[in-house]
Amino acid sequence: MGLFSSFIRLSRPKKGAVLAVFAILVYAIFGLLIAPSILETRLVSSISKHLERAAVVEKIKVNPFALSVTVTGFQMHDPNGERFFDCKELFINFQLSSILRRTFTFDEIRLHSPSLRVKVLPDKRLNFSDLLTSTETPKSENSQDRGVFPVLILRLRLDQGRILFSDLSRPTPYETEIFPIKITTDNFSTHEDSESPYAFTASSGEGGLIHWEGNLSVNPFRSSGRFSLTNFNRRLLYDYIQDLVQFEMTRGSASFSGAYVVGASGKDIHFYILKNKKL
Numbered sequence: 274m275g276l277f278s279s280f281i282r283l284s285r286p287k288k289g290a291v292l293a294v295f296a297i298l299v300y301a302i303f304g305l306l307i308a309p310s311i312l313e314t315r316l317v318s319s320i321s322k323h324l325e326r327a328a329v330v331e332k333i334k335v336n337p338f339a340l341s342v343t344v345t346g347f348q349m350h351d352p353n354g355e356r357f358f359d360c361k362e363l364f365i366n367f368q369l370s371s372i373l374r375r376t377f378t379f380d381e382i383r384l385h386s387p388s389l390r391v392k393v394l395p396d397k398r399l400n401f402s403d404l405l406t407s408t409e410t411p412k413s414e415n416s417q418d419r420g421v422f423p424v425l426i427l428r429l430r431l432d433q434g435r436i437l438f439s440d441l442s443r444p445t446p447y448e449t450e451i452f453p454i455k456i457t458t459d460n461f462s463t464h465e466d467s468e469s470p471y472a473f474t475a476s477s478g479e480g481g482l483i484h485w486e487g488n489l490s491v492n493p494f495r496s497s498g499r500f501s502l503t504n505f506n507r508r509l510l511y512d513y514i515q516d517l518v519q520f521e522m523t524r525g526s527a528s529f530s531g532a533y534v535v536g537a538s539g540k541d542i543h544f545y546i547l548k549n550k551k552l
Contacts, residue, residue, distance in 0.1 A: 304336070310333075324349075328348065358388065360385070360388070361385050375423065381428040392438075421491065452476060481502065482503045486500075502529040
């Protein structure tokens with residue numbers, strides 16, 4: 274009762290200051306100590322419920338004052354238990370200005386060391402084909418097209434990405450790795466006629482370098498830019514088609530570059546390419 278009676282005797286401005294400090298303290302405790310556990314439980318349970326896949330999160334850290342979330346050690350597995358996707362760290366920084374913009378605005382989204390395993394199974398199904406069917410939502414006859422969900426990402430970064438590809442449907446199983454992958458884009462937006470500059474670089478793991486840059490719009494979908502494939506080992510292609518040809522390729526490399534334009538009108542996708550190549 275002593276603290277309460279002391280609070281009652283305070284002047285109105287002092288009461289407001291005490292309540293403000295108390296509210297900030299409660300907000301900080303919730304964001305730092307309680308919210309991470311709730312987010313981890315919701316994330317894992319949602320993946321299990323909607324995607325029917327097991328997921329593991331090592332740690333989630335929330336900064337309630339910067340409105341940021343850091344997810345460390347995320348893993349998602351195939352139905353057979355093999356690892357499908359993992360990410361060493363995912364950082365998301367949300368902007369409070371979203372309320373004024375009426376757009377979900379992120380100051381930064383950053384993925385560090387994401388790894389994706391793509392596998393063609395012996396029956397020629399993809400190891401993520403179940404995800405494609407589980408994410409389909411039937412449209413009601415009375416539903417109306419509400420357009421693209423409004424999103425703005427000021428900075429999007431992906432570093433040290435990795436794709437592991439294997440095809441078990443071929444007589445001679447094929448496996449390769451693309452690493453490291455780096456993707457950068459600024460001011461990525463789903464607003465109509467909004468174009469975002471992007472850059473993509475990756476290595477074939479045997480000296481080959483892939484570079485792709487240009488502008489991208491998702492509403493409507495269109496993109497233009499340049500790409501190059503440098504010192505690509507021809508053996509990688511031969512290993513994939515070796516059961517279909519009557520010759521053997523032991524060495525060699527190829528370089529390829531050009532410009533492209535891609536766009537969509539209705540259900541049709543148009544793709545144009547102007548190439549320069551070196552063999």
